[in-house]
Amino acid sequence: MRGKPLFPFALTAFLGIGLIIVLSFVGINQEDIASENGEGNENAAEEEFASPVELGENIFEGTCAGCHGGDLSGASGPPLNGGNLSHDDVLAAIAEGPGNMPDGLVAGEEADAVAEFIMAESE
Template identity: 40%
Template sequence: MRKNPVVPYAIIAVLGILTVVIISIVGINQRADIQQAGDGSGEQTEETQEGETAGGDADAVYQSNCAACHGADLSGGAGPDLTQVGSKYSSDEIADIIQNGTGSMPPQDQVAGEELSALSEWLSEQQ
């Protein structure tokens, strides 16, 4: 009598699907716990849930949008050093560079409104 070679693969597939379902259910519960621990109250604004920062915190906007290329301390990296950018450009010029890009820097469309104003003002103070 020959064994059916499909049966072991079917069992493995069913076990794999069950494992994914179980891990997903556990992950959903952990996500809620992590969100509650992160803000202390369990309630978050829509902006925070989407990974965006509040409009007025220029340093947080910089860290989440610029630090990867310009360094966490503005010292440069893939992008140029910004420690003295305010001595070269005004707040409006910096906002224009952020919105439209320049050289190898692409436009940063995700930074707009209050975040753009706060970030460009903060960078113009770096002298």
């Protein structure tokens, strides 16, 4: 290593860059394989549910339960099981994001389904 101190560093850099390129192509291929196998489908609206309430429950558990609690009793967000909210109030809260809640977490028929679920659970 006395005569050519740059050689080991250059070799290491060359191998590292080559490995990054190879793994990038492997990762791109994995995405294609996952989509062929049906994995990675994270859109709940594409799954089949018997009712909008079941769809709303699925979306609520993935998006809202962390703050509002799995039983709607509240956690870092306010409780939703008091029965004092209307369907339109829930839709407005989802769209506008009152307080610390981010706005537009879900939209369209998913927001309607979440509102349906909250109404069904708070009765």
